[in-house]
Amino acid sequence: LFLAPSSGSSCGFTSIAVNRRLSTRGVCDGNTGFCASSRGKEMSLALQRRGTVLEMKKKRPSSSSSRTSGGASRGFGRVAVPQFNYTGSIRPGVQSPRRVVPDSITLPSYAKDGRPKPPLLGPKFPWDVRARSEAEIAAMRIAGRVAREVLDAGGRAIQPGVTTDEVDAVVHEETIKKGGYPSPLNYHGFPKSCCTSVNEVVCHGIPDSTVLSKGDIVNLDVTVYINGVHGDMSEMFIVGGADSIDERGRELVKCTYECLHLAIDQVQVGRPYSELGAFIEKHASEHGFSTVKNFCGHGIGSEFHTTPNVLHYKNDEPNGTMAVGHTFTIEPM
Template identity: 55%
Template structure:
């Protein structure tokens, strides 16, 4: 809490209300930060500003990163930031040895974020092990949702959309993916939801952030986004007993033309697939549409990961492969909910797994992009439950045309 300090000039203005300030944030003093932006007139103003102000401390701690390698981040290691190993079940102070496929490297990750006790939590929240999901009949049969379940799905998916939009507004050069995770975590909690990825099979963070050659399941860490990067943010929210899942790939600053084409093509692959969703369509046809669209632009389609059924379970039937000549079983029926989430690569479709056990990267180190929506099959077609809103950030140039 802020304490009195004669060292703070009375000419400084309160960060919260603008009145003459006589108190200074003690943490800012400890970090030797500028007095401007750290002064407050009263304890009440300090408390009211804390949620946004504390991010200044994190940025200051991470500023020591600069352009150095993860192995040089001694300050972060001393403060409990460690490299992730064994699918999130272990941590290490040193960068693990690996035959990296591209230029990206993992950075240390912060400690697990907390969730208030009043938030309804899935059964893996405490010990990292899903219990209902693996044994459910819905792993083999595609569930037809009830009207009540569908309404809960709509509400949850709307929250997930708002959370992803909040993350999109935070993306810019110099921001760490850990900071994006913080935004996602706090926005989810503020809406009364639980960030579904958190501790799911021991995943250590509240969202996935997949940068450049990362295909999916990138772990938010201390690396700062750089001008020219692309980053996918994958958000899932658990609310009122159901999950809502979506992701988008964003540009960081000035991105090269090849990356722009990749991201736009991936968006179009998803849109083309959604356009054929209706009762009677075979699930396997989605991969044919996506594969055709990707090949037309000279890109490849990832085969190791697929879309999935979703609802009271995070992942269940049906599986939705995104590549051609797949063997997906089943026909779409009204009341089914599932995701389509094509992962499109600039180079080869094959992938490698980082030592953390989660981060899937392209085998050739070239870039990958992804987009995802949660969908409801209706009597006449499809409802995109995670659709973009008029308030969603205007970040995709092709949507302006």
């Protein structure tokens, strides 16, 4: 989303340009265990028990608690496999080697070592949100358009019998063809060029040898770095078409889509970011769904993730107030 001054806009004093982030971003259905999923700060699985969807909580390792294998640190894309009881059929598959980016492509700061380099004058507090210049916003419109085209290409590859790694290959090649860098690649060590989250996987699913089947619900999450900025979006896909899942599954996908656009409709200069979550949570709960609290939308620009944090549930966190020039994502899960 871009917040910009009104210019004959039907929105009144705020004009909102949306980079076609047409993701039916996820909320979880406690009856089926499915998640219409999205992105956030780290990979997670939704755990379904007795009709209630739970999410992995960060816990201090102990002799009796879950530990991550190899002692790898947590975070977006860390290839650390948590030891916990799976609640669905999805298991990690075999990953292919990391894909190569040509020397002609401009790299983000983390491309070689996996560590993003924050700007020297970056935000010091959660409510410290930087307004983007007109030139930056113009560049982000281009990045968003490129990401949309790449997402469309990846979406066409989502078919029964196709592996998520094959989808990743399409996303990677399309991104390179357009002169961009696939933003997830090596971001905090993430090994692939997009995220493919299947069924009970909430977000940040790593493409691998997993074969897609008719009736799977897949979130394809694509971000492209081009002209010094990131364009970020995702979309939900039902493998085999909408008739391949039951009515409750279709309601889940539809409700999540509605949550996204309901929140977009509330965006206006002067509104606290904390207010968006209440609209999302209320709509989800009215349809018998719950929202995921572990992950959030975020600011974006030359940085992949920055302030503000956009929470998708009712809250009063001091995450700043919307202002002209702010650029951010809304990603209900």
